[in-house]
Amino acid sequence: MAHSLIWLPEVLTRADLKVSKVPGWENRGKLDVGRIFGVICHHTVGGLTGNMPSLNVLVNGRPAQPARPGRPAKRALPGPLAQLGLARDGTYYVITAGRANHAGAGSFQDIVNGNSNFIGIEAENGGEMNDFPWPKVQLDAYYRGVAAILRHIGRGAESCCGHKEYAPKRKPLDPRLDMNAFRSSVKAILEGTAPKPVLIPPVEPPAQPGGLRRPTLRRGMKGDLTKRVQEELKVQPAIGNFGPKTEAAVRAFQRAHDLVPDGIIGPKTWLELDKVKVIKP
Numbered sequence: 001m002a003h004s005l006i007w008l009p010e011v012l013t014r015a016d017l018k019v020s021k022v023p024g025w026e027n028r029g030k031l032d033v034g035r036i037f038g039v040i041c042h043h044t045v046g047g048l049t050g051n052m053p054s055l056n057v058l059v060n061g062r063p064a065q066p067a068r069p070g071r072p073a074k075r076a077l078p079g080p081l082a083q084l085g086l087a088r089d090g091t092y093y094v095i096t097a098g099r100a101n102h103a104g105a106g107s108f109q110d111i112v113n114g115n116s117n118f119i120g121i122e123a124e125n126g127g128e129m130n131d132f133p134w135p136k137v138q139l140d141a142y143y144r145g146v147a148a149i150l151r152h153i154g155r156g157a158e159s160c161c162g163h164k165e166y167a168p169k170r171k172p173l174d175p176r177l178d179m180n181a182f183r184s185s186v187k188a189i190l191e192g193t194a195p196k197p198v199l200i201p202p203v204e205p206p207a208q209p210g211g212l213r214r215p216t217l218r219r220g221m222k223g224d225l226t227k228r229v230q231e232e233l234k235v236q237p238a239i240g241n242f243g244p245k246t247e248a249a250v251r252a253f254q255r256a257h258d259l260v261p262d263g264i265i266g267p268k269t270w271l272e273l274d275k276v277k278v279i280k281p
Contacts, residue, residue, distance in 0.1 A: 002026040003098030004033055005083060005119065007152065015148035016197060017141055018091040018262065020219070022059055028096040029080050034116040038159030039146050040103055040166055041182070042082065042120060043175035045127040051251060051261070052087035052124050059095055077101055082122040089251065089262040090141035106167030109159070114166055119149055127176055134177075137260050140197060143182070147189035157187035204267040217265040219247050229265065232277055 006026060012019045022028075046054030061079035080100045085093040102122065103114025111117050123142055125131050146160050153159075160183055163174040188194035203213040217226055219242050227240035233249040247263035254261040257272045265273070 003029070003096065005036075005097040008083065008097060008119075008149075009094050011148050011152045012092050012094075012145055015144050017145055017148070018089075018218075018264075019094060020091055021094045022055070025094045026097050028059070029098045029100065031099040031116075033099050033119075034113070036119060036153050037109070037111050037117050038119075038153075038155055038161065039149055040108075040114055040118045040120050040161055040163055041142070041146070041175055041177070041179070042102060042122045042163045043125040043127050043177075044085075044122050045174075046124055048126045048131055050124075051089055051248075051263075052085055052091070052093060054122065054124055055085055055087075055093055055095075058082050058085045058093075058122055061101075082120040084119070084121045084145070086121055086123040086138060086142055086145065088124050088135050088138050089260070090135075090137040091262070092141065092145055103163070103166060104170065106163075106170070108161045108166040118166075121145065123175065125175065127173065129176075132176065137262065143185040143194075144189055144197065146182075147186045150186065151190060157183040157190060160186055201267065204270050214270055216267075217242055219243065219263065229273070232273065 003026065009019050009021055044054035044058070057079070058081045059079050061081065062074065062077045064076040065074040067073040078101065080096040082100050082102045083094070083096055085095055087093065099115055100120050101115055102120030103118060106112070106114055108114070121142070123138065125134060150156065150159055162177065162179040163171040165179060185194065201216065203215050205213065214225065217229065221242045222240050224240060226242045226246070227238050230238035230240070230246055233246070233253060235246050235249045250265060250269070251261040251263045253272070254269060259268055259272065
């Protein structure tokens with residue numbers, strides 16, 4: 001039986017955010033949530049490279065960690081560790097529709113059971129100044145995802161907090177963001193005063209009147225055009241199914257050509273692919 005937060009993917013998708021469901025998300029974890037009062041924002045303190053290197057830990061839990069300079073030892077913590085993981089390219093990974101071990105002991109607005117009463121979002125970031133500034137596409141998705149959730153549960157921007165505000169003694173820097181500025185951005189989205197996000201068009205503009213236009217390709221799409229992209233990017237097997245390997249190859253190509261590494265082949269990525277080899281419908 002699915003847990004209560006089964007609405008998460010639809011709410012995020014309606015906000016024009018990129019969503020990837022982790023298999024088993026509907027009933028991952030033993031417990032369900034209680035009444036949801038808001039969102040707690042976190043950073044992963046994960047790897048400095050890669051799009052979402054902390055995903056496995058968020059899904060399956062954290063092993064015990066010995067003490068190291070400046071950081072105490074940590075006990076093992078079973079997963080899931082958040083309802084949502086936010087990748088550097090702005091993708092939301094839906095980890096569980098139920099309770100997650102993301103908050104621990106603390107209090108915000110007199111609510112003390114963060115694991116049961118708050119949705120936890122873990123955004124991929126190393127947590128230090130060597131992983132700053134955050135990618136613009138990731139921060140924008142953070143604001144818009146939180147706003148979409150708060151709108152769905154009938155709450156305002158004041159119902160969003162950082163882990164450092166919920167548990168200041170234990171997590172004084174989590175996340176390394178100005179949460180007052182964060183809430184202001186969320187409030188602007190909720191009130192409709194924030195600039196609209198620039199969305200990737202479904203097809204590229206024609207090069208000339210009557211010219212052919214290639215569709216925007218992303219994970220889950222299939223077809224001969226996807227197969228030709230796989231062949232160009234050396235993705236094996238090249239069978240025309242846009243899966244995680246193809247998405248990773250597209251991201252690598254985009255990084256190498258100074259594009260936003262979102263794993264989506266839109267007009268800008270098509271132009272760069274054309275410089276390597278023209279891929280026509």
